[in-house]
Amino acid sequence: LTVSDTGPNVQLFDAGDKGHGLRATKELSAGDMVFSEPGFAAVVYDSMAAKVCHNCFRRQSKLHRCAQCRFAYYCDRTCQTACWEEHKLECAAIRKIVTAPNANVRLAARVMWRIHKDTGLGTDNQLVAVDKLEDHLADLGEEDLKQLKTNVGHFFEYWSYGSKQHSSDYISHIFGIVSNGLPLTDQRGLQKVGVGLFPNLCLVNHDCWPNCTVILNNGNQSALNSALHSKRRIELRALGKISEGQELTVSYVDFLNLSTDRKKKLKDLHFFDCTCEHCTQQIKDDLMMAAAESKPSADKVKEVTAFSKENVEKIEAAHAQGNFHEVARLCCETLEKQENVLADTNLYKLRVLSMASEALSYLRAYSEAAEYARKMVEGYTKLYHPNNPQLGLAIMKAGVAHWHAGQIEQGHGFICRAYSILMISHGPNHAITRDLEGLGHSEEERSVELQAEDSRQCSPSPGGPHTPRCSTQ
């Protein structure tokens, strides 16, 4: 067996209203890799086309352009050669129409080329042929159907394979399947750079409190010779004990939303009514809306909640503009209002704490960033599953912030906690886990490197490195 094999852990079954499902064929424990799967097809997003390698999806500054289509970019000749089988027909198609079509069309086209070349089964362990997956076309609204029609039109201008012809119904069906694609991140998991279709993963149903998590492993790209790099794949990993015969689930939405909001998102984006235990029993909704222990009046809670809602929108707008001084100022103002009114697990408090610690880290106000990150982690810990990857990443950020603030011992404590979660959710071979291993052994350079990766996400604010302070401190 190679690492790309699905392996003997799963079985397809009829999950009733939910259609297909996957279940465990043996008992699994936290951190077990249930299966790993290479993408059937994947493409880089339009906006990332010149920023990441189209073969390994690494984000880097020195990329070489395909001289023929002038659209695809690669790390080096090895990446280009590795990708040529996939790119060959695409390269000719792009040259034919001059401007490359959008990522959806490019992905559908790659899927169709592969179906003709390799049939719809990419590996021996793929449980269902790609074109037998669900398309959800019957659930699409008017706008989506219009967009679909446009995409299908672009597809026919773009795609060709000898004299092969397809009906627009069949191609619409393929677009429906492609919309189940998984966003793909760069090598550190920090930024979404593309989308890929993973057929077995498409068969795993949703639960807001899932027993598995899916992570992208960009493979080992650290070898000097890129011919030795291992392939990009997803891994489905068990978050806790799973018994034989139990259905495997992942969550399509972040748990940190009220059950009504999660249900709405799932209905809008994935077209089903969530009937999971956490939604039906509204588990933890009370904590996510809770008032502070000092028992403020209902009116006060209502007023502060409305104020927070408004300010969160302003904070997000400032964040989108890269104005981190404004983000920090608004966060401090909101947190001050929330003090003694909203509980530490209240979603409005947690959202502000998260944005505050990010902005203050960026502005190098590390001790305040660390304090807010610590409070955020306390709230997250009461809400998330103990092995939730988002919790692990938040604890990691708290660790880095403490480290930078010179609070080495606390920083180390967070890093160790993050490490034990990410060993389960991401596994020992993931780049993030390996980074943490370095941090745990007090190599400060690694911490600096992590932070640098982190801040590259943000465009610098025009105000310079001045540090804002909360008026209460």
Ligand SMILES: [Zn+2]
């Ligand atoms: Zn590459």
Ligand SMILES: [Zn+2]
């Ligand atoms: Zn090309």
Ligand SMILES: [Zn+2]
């Ligand atoms: Zn649910």
